[in-house]
Amino acid sequence: MSAIPFPAPPADSEEVLALRAEFRAFLHKQLGGRSPRQRSDNWYGFSRDFSRAMGQAGYLGMTWPKQYGGHERSAFERYVVVEESLAAGAPVGAHWIADRQSGPSILKFGTDEQKETILPGIAAGELAFGIGMSEPDSGSDLAATRTKAVRDGDVYRVTGTKVWTSFAHKADYVILFCRTSGTPADRHQGTSQLLVNLKATPGLTIKPIIDLAGQHHFNEMHFEDAVVPARNLLGQEGDGWNQVMSELAFERSGPERFLSSIELMLQLLDVLKGRTDDAALATIGRLTAQLAVLRRLSRSVAAMLQNKQDAGLQAAIVKDVGAVWEQTLPDFARQLVDAEPDPRSASAYAGVLANIVHNAPSWSLRGGTREILRGIIARGLGTR
Structure with a gap:
């Protein structure tokens, strides 16, 4: 059986730390009044106005050449923006796919006309892709x-x-x-x-x-x-097959593979404040440890993409393990808190839980089903 390497991601530079603080301030200004239920939608939220604001502030097309509306920043700087967007529950749907995978595919495979016509519109937050x-x-x-x-x-x-x-x-x-x-x-x-x-x-x-x-x-x-x-x-x-495999590495490896349900985690922590029983402490410890590992793996793939390495296999692992974490989180929450998921409830926790319970089944489908991904991983391990 072969080992699958995950290079150690570099430590955050001063520039990256400054960007994180700057972008958090931007998000607070743009989204300060967003409710927990709205935040739980994160990349299902679709707002042309928010995407345009992202483009105007230079947070889209971050790694692309300036001639196509990009900003020639690093993959890790882009990772910070993606991670903070999801953690804040930003409505990213109007630029999400275009910035994450469609734009990079056009940049890599497109004609000059396609690049000049489409990429500036994506970087400006004006063009949305499916x-x-x-x-x-x-x-x-x-x-x-x-x-x-x-x-x-x-x-x-x-x-x-x-x-x-x-x-x-x-x-x-x-x-x-x-x-x-x-x-x-x-x-x-x-x-x-x-x-x-x-x-x-x-x-x-x-x-x-x-x-x-x-x-x-x-x-x-x-x-x-x-x-x-x-x-x-x-x-x-x-x-097309070789091209689409290159595109899927961008789709499968990002922090969206474990942050789609992050608002439920935050609401759960809030509800459990003051609980010191073993069940609560052990469960939260386990979930937090798994989240930290997923984040490290995802950042490792970002480093591979930055270095133009083939990250398809590693991305499949991040996507599969991340989907498992996201889909089991509501089950752990329901074991710890005696509250039914209710989209009409005045309780922020019950409303968010309902939204995550309804959406979680799709998370092992999007970006590749679990069965397909595990076949890819098995081949990478040399067991198939």
Whole structure:
């Protein structure tokens, strides 16, 4: 069995510590009146105004070249901004996917025209993206994609369905993973990525998926001979699998993989103040220790990405272990506190608990199901 290395993340520099304090002050000014229930939504919250404020203050596209609206700062400086945003329960949905993975993919694989047209808009907080990967009956098995794009002169004609597309009803673009040749039996071969304008693509229909909490974050996207300009091909035709694997390292490794439920942890600590029984102390100690380990692993992946190392395997571990922590937190909370989850309750704790209980089942799906991730990890360990 092979070991999987996680390089030690560097200590925070003075510049990073100063940025953390500066950004906390920014968040307090922008979000000072946000309630615990609102904070528990963090990256499910969608606010164009907040994303524009982030862009204007220089907190988006932080690692990108200045010529594309970026700020040429380090991956760790960006990590600080992401971590503090989530901890504060900021409504990051209008820039989250674009800044985290779509922008870096365009920067790496895009044409000059794509970079010049799209990246400045993301850095300014003006352009929102969704993820066009998952499909009905295949989910995290991306290689089984059946959505087909056929070249027809200066356009691609796209037919197929995508599912679980966060904020497709509000976003401006998705990066669509599709098949430009062959069949699903070809697996990784013949796949490509297309930039799809959600506001101006004939033949595209977006339908809502309402989640357990009664909220509308997810969507289905139906492409019926939809017309996408050929110039919107991202990277090389047929190289979509390699490109999307590079993108998933950004998606799976960040602090959102263990901070989605952080408001419940904070509310739980508040409710348990003064409790000195063994059950409370042992549970909080265990949860805190696990959180510290997850944070270290995630920061290690950030260091690998900063050094342009392949972090796909390490990112899969962070995502899987983080989802387990997030999904078990409500169970521990309910063992320690005799309070029912109630979205209508005046109690901040009960309202936050209800929101986390309703949303937690999806957290082992987004970014790759547990079964897919553990297969990746098993191969990395040499046991499969």
